[in-house]
Amino acid sequence: MDxxxxxxxxxxxxxxxxxxxxxxxxxxTTGMSIYLIVVEGLWLKTxxxxxxxxxxxxxxxxxxxxxxxxxxxxxxxxxxxxNWAPFSEAVGDFFGSILGFEASMAFALEAGFLGIMLFGWxxxxxxxxxxxxxxVGFGANLSTVWILVANSWLQTPAGGDFIKGxxxxxxxxxxxMNPFALNSILHMFLATLETSLFVIGGISAxxxxxxxxxxxxxxxxxxxxxxxxxxxxxxxxxGHLSAEQVRHYQPTKxxxxxxxxxxxxxxxxxxxxxxxxxxxxxxxxxxxxxxPQGLGYVLEFKSKLSEPVLGLSAFKPADRPHAIGLIYYxxxxxxxxxxxxxxxxxxxxxxxxxxxxxxxxxxQQKWLLRAWVLAAPLGYIAVESGWIVRCVGRQPWTVYGxxxxxxxxxxxxxxxxxxxxxxxxxxxxxLLVITLFFASKIIxxxxxxxxxxxxxxxIVEHQLDSRPVN
Amino acid sequence: MEALQHFLPxxxxxxxxxxxxxxxxxxxxxxxxxxxxxxxxxxxxxxILMTSLGNVWDANETWLVLMGGALFGAFPLAYATILNxxxxxxxxxxxxxxxxxxxxxxxxxxxxxxxxxxxxxxGSFLAALGQGFALGSVFEGIxxxxxxxxxxxxxxWLSWRSIIxxxxxxxxxxxxxxTYLIMKTTDELQATHYxxxxxxxxxxxxxxxxxxxxxxxxxxxxxxxxxxxxxxxVFGAIPLVGFGLVGLLLRSLSRKQETAPFVWTILLFLMxxxxxxxxxxxxxxxxxxxxxxAAASPSALTFMxxxxxxxxxxxxxxxxYNYIVFRGKVTSLHEE
Numbered sequence: 072m073d074x075x076x077x078x079x080x081x082x083x084x085x086x087x088x089x090x091x092x093x094x095x096x097x098x099x100t101t102g103m104s105i106y107l108i109v110v111e112g113l114w115l116k117t118x119x120x121x122x123x124x125x126x127x128x129x130x131x132x133x134x135x136x137x138x139x140x141x142x143x144x145x146x147x148x149x150x151x152x153x154n155w156a157p158f159s160e161a162v163g164d165f166f167g168s169i170l171g172f173e174a175s176m177a178f179a180l181e182a183g184f185l186g187i188m189l190f191g192w193x194x195x196x197x198x199x200x201x202x203x204x205x206x207v208g209f210g211a212n213l214s215t216v217w218i219l220v221a222n223s224w225l226q227t228p229a230g231g232d233f234i235k236g237x238x239x240x241x242x243x244x245x246x247x248m249n250p251f252a253l254n255s256i257l258h259m260f261l262a263t264l265e266t267s268l269f270v271i272g273g274i275s276a277x278x279x280x281x282x283x284x285x286x287x288x289x290x291x292x293x294x295x296x297x298x299x300x301x302x303x304x305x306x307x308x309x310g311h312l313s314a315e316q317v318r319h320y321q322p323t324k325x326x327x328x329x330x331x332x333x334x335x336x337x338x339x340x341x342x343x344x345x346x347x348x349x350x351x352x353x354x355x356x357x358x359x360x361x362x363p364q365g366l367g368y369v370l371e372f373k374s375k376l377s378e379p380v381l382g383l384s385a386f387k388p389a390d391r392p393h394a395i396g397l398i399y400y401x402x403x404x405x406x407x408x409x410x411x412x413x414x415x416x417x418x419x420x421x422x423x424x425x426x427x428x429x430x431x432x433x434x435q436q437k438w439l440l441r442a443w444v445l446a447a448p449l450g451y452i453a454v455e456s457g458w459i460v461r462c463v464g465r466q467p468w469t470v471y472g473x474x475x476x477x478x479x480x481x482x483x484x485x486x487x488x489x490x491x492x493x494x495x496x497x498x499x500x501x502l503l504v505i506t507l508f509f510a511s512k513i514i515x516x517x518x519x520x521x522x523x524x525x526x527x528x529x530i531v532e533h534q535l536d537s538r539p540v541n
Numbered sequence: 542m543e544a545l546q547h548f549l550p551x552x553x554x555x556x557x558x559x560x561x562x563x564x565x566x567x568x569x570x571x572x573x574x575x576x577x578x579x580x581x582x583x584x585x586x587x588x589i590l591m592t593s594l595g596n597v598w599d600a601n602e603t604w605l606v607l608m609g610g611a612l613f614g615a616f617p618l619a620y621a622t623i624l625n626x627x628x629x630x631x632x633x634x635x636x637x638x639x640x641x642x643x644x645x646x647x648x649x650x651x652x653x654x655x656x657x658x659x660x661x662x663x664g665s666f667l668a669a670l671g672q673g674f675a676l677g678s679v680f681e682g683i684x685x686x687x688x689x690x691x692x693x694x695x696x697x698w699l700s701w702r703s704i705i706x707x708x709x710x711x712x713x714x715x716x717x718x719x720t721y722l723i724m725k726t727t728d729e730l731q732a733t734h735y736x737x738x739x740x741x742x743x744x745x746x747x748x749x750x751x752x753x754x755x756x757x758x759x760x761x762x763x764x765x766x767x768x769x770x771x772x773x774x775v776f777g778a779i780p781l782v783g784f785g786l787v788g789l790l791l792r793s794l795s796r797k798q799e800t801a802p803f804v805w806t807i808l809l810f811l812m813x814x815x816x817x818x819x820x821x822x823x824x825x826x827x828x829x830x831x832x833x834x835a836a837a838s839p840s841a842l843t844f845m846x847x848x849x850x851x852x853x854x855x856x857x858x859x860x861x862y863n864y865i866v867f868r869g870k871v872t873s874l875h876e877e
Binding site: 134135137138141142155160176183184189194243 | 595596597599600602603605606607609610611612613614615616617618620621622623624625627628629631632635636638639642643645646647649650651690691695837838840841844845848849852853856859860863866867
């Protein structure tokens with residue numbers, strides 16, 4: 072248990088724990104905000120009360136997730152200062168301003184309009200309410216943009232130079248549009264959508280299996296399939312494009328993702344490792360199941376590699392990641408889930424085209440519905456795995472090729488970090504359990520289909536209710 | 542160029558001051574209401590207190606997130622050193638704010654409201670306490686080396702004076718929370734908070750007088766700074782205006798006015814804040830690192846002014862709109 076006395080390791084564990092826990096919540100609220108914009112728009116357009124009930128029902132899950140997201144996001148921001156002071160000082164000029172933009176442009180917008188979106192149904196005209204819903208969704212997705220800009224810059228720093236250990240920006244546009252930025256933003260945007268779609272579709276499938284509110288949930292189930300038709304294949308493409316960039320800009324990460332120890336020269340073929348037991352000390356895989364000549368097809372869709380693939384052994388041990396097994400399996404988990412979800416989409420689409428998803432027939436598609444219920448948590452697992460590949464694979468660097476993680480930690484007594492880490496671990500595990508409990512309670516209770524359309528949709532000029540309490 | 546290198550950090554000092562003031566005032570009443578809820582006599586009352594904040598607490602917390610991001614970008618050294626030094630108070634604040642936030646969401650879905658009402662109160666108190674000690678360390682100073690890196694110990698922020706500062710801030714939060722509740726409630730509940738407001742006004746005044754008097758005595762740098770003309774007039778004027786405002790506040794409380802006490806309290810916060818800002822300026826890590834030493838490069842500061850500065854009026858606009866939409870008394874326990 073040597074790490075218990077190592078501040079750097081403890082601070083890393085604390086940040087990883089905070090980030091992994093935090094990611095669970097905005098991934099849903101960001102994607103779901105778009106769903107809420109869609110159903111409220113459909114309600115305003117068609118005046119079909121069912122859409123209004125959808126907006127109200129899913130907003131309950133939304134706000135539960137939003138609250139935990141805000142609560143768990145705050146410690147991330149402050150940890151840059153408390154646990155990573157040298158890092159904050161070195162890159163604050165750029166990294167700090169980007170976090171400032173995220174707060175002022177995105178988070179403030181989302182939080183500022185959330186009150187109206189949740190509680191304002193009877194207080195503002197429908198158009199203003201819809202505007203609030205759009206602003207909440209716009210803010211959430213703008214957050215994705217800025218956070219991914221900041222993280223991408225850690226992966227592929229650009230737009231300035233490190234002078235005496237401090238980053239000085241010379242070109243903001245270049246720094247913001249750093250090589251990873253655009254692909255990463257799109258990959259994450261699709262990830263939030265895909266995760267939310269399968270949560271919405273999975274919960275809807277559960278109701279249909281339970282034969283509760285079948286007509287109501289067939290609607291959201293079909294919306295989920297329809298959007299998944301576009302999102303799941305696009306995500307596979309984005310995943311591939313991201314991997315190509317990793318190969319180009321972060322060869323150590325790609326080698327870790329494939330547990331590839333030896334360099335493969337250009338013009339040759341190589342096997343693609345499907346399952347293996349990487350051994351970091353011996354610099355080889357103890358055991359391996361391979362697809363013969365597969366690597367060329369995985370990376371370039373042809374048998375011979377046009378460029379060399381650098382192996383881990385080509386780098387000094389101090390310059391490459393060491394948790395190879397974690398990176399290797401996280402990558403396989405993420406991509407496996409991506410293909411599995413696309414498969415579910417394909418089967419659902421075929422059944423739809425064959426006319427088997429009509430309200431009166433859908434409940435008979437038991438296996439399809441069960442697959443959707445099973446798929447509900449998979450998006451989260453894929454997102455977390457992807458972030459593990461991205462950030463553990465970046466090691467030993469905090470800013471790739473420039474600043475080493477070991478030099479970036481605050482000099483704190485290990486006991487102090489261990490204490491806060493333990494407190495976070497206890498708090499977050501309890502929050503996870505309690506949130507799942509309340510989420511399942513909301514789901515078991517189901518939508519309130521008796522809810523009348525809001526007051527404001529019938530009377531445009533809103534009046535203030537000034538009755539006293541009791 | 543020379544002028545720019547002075548001007549830009551000063552602008553950012555002012556912007557950060559604005560964010561901090563907005564946070565302390567707006568989340569201040571949230572936290573104050575939370576602390577007051579611990580003394581509430583019934584679950585029903587506690588529920589009304591929480592409902593009065595349901596639509597605003599997360600928008601109010603935004604100013605803290607914003608201040609963190611802007612401090613990180615504008616004064617990276619200060620962000621690093623201050624948070625490094627204040628590890629324990631900052632963690633207490635964060636845990637408190639987490640507890641407060643989840644209390645809102647869990648309570649909404651729970652049949653056992655008691656435990657979440659309690660989490661709301663305890664979380665608010667813990668967050669206020671952490672902020673109080675952080676503020677205390679401003680007077681206490683943070684030990685740094687020549688490069689501005691933290692060299693002190695993990696308990697440096699704790700002293701008898703920082704305890705008094707923390708308690709005073711909590712009293713201030715209780716005061717602004719009480720005056721907010723006077724605006725938002727009626728009848729007995731309102732009557733209770735006329736009493737708590739009066740009490741908190743007096744305890745806050747005692748704390749503020751102590752801090753004002755003790756600062757020049759214990760804090761050499763402030764002393765030199767304070768007795769320079771023409772600043773002396775300003776420093777002399779702030780406590781006088783402050784006393785006047787306390788008088789107006791107490792008068793409005795005894796006249797049972799509904800909105801005026803809240804307004805006087807905000808002005809009182811503003812005065813304390815101006816005093817604090819003038820004592821600290823031009824330092825950002827008291828007592829040795831100035832805003833010029835800790836500032837990001839002029840290009841970063843300019844870039845941030847363009848983006849964030851442009852957004853400040855927009856943010857203020859929709860936040861004010863939010864308050865207008867939900868103006869008036871709390872009318873029901875469930876804002877569904």
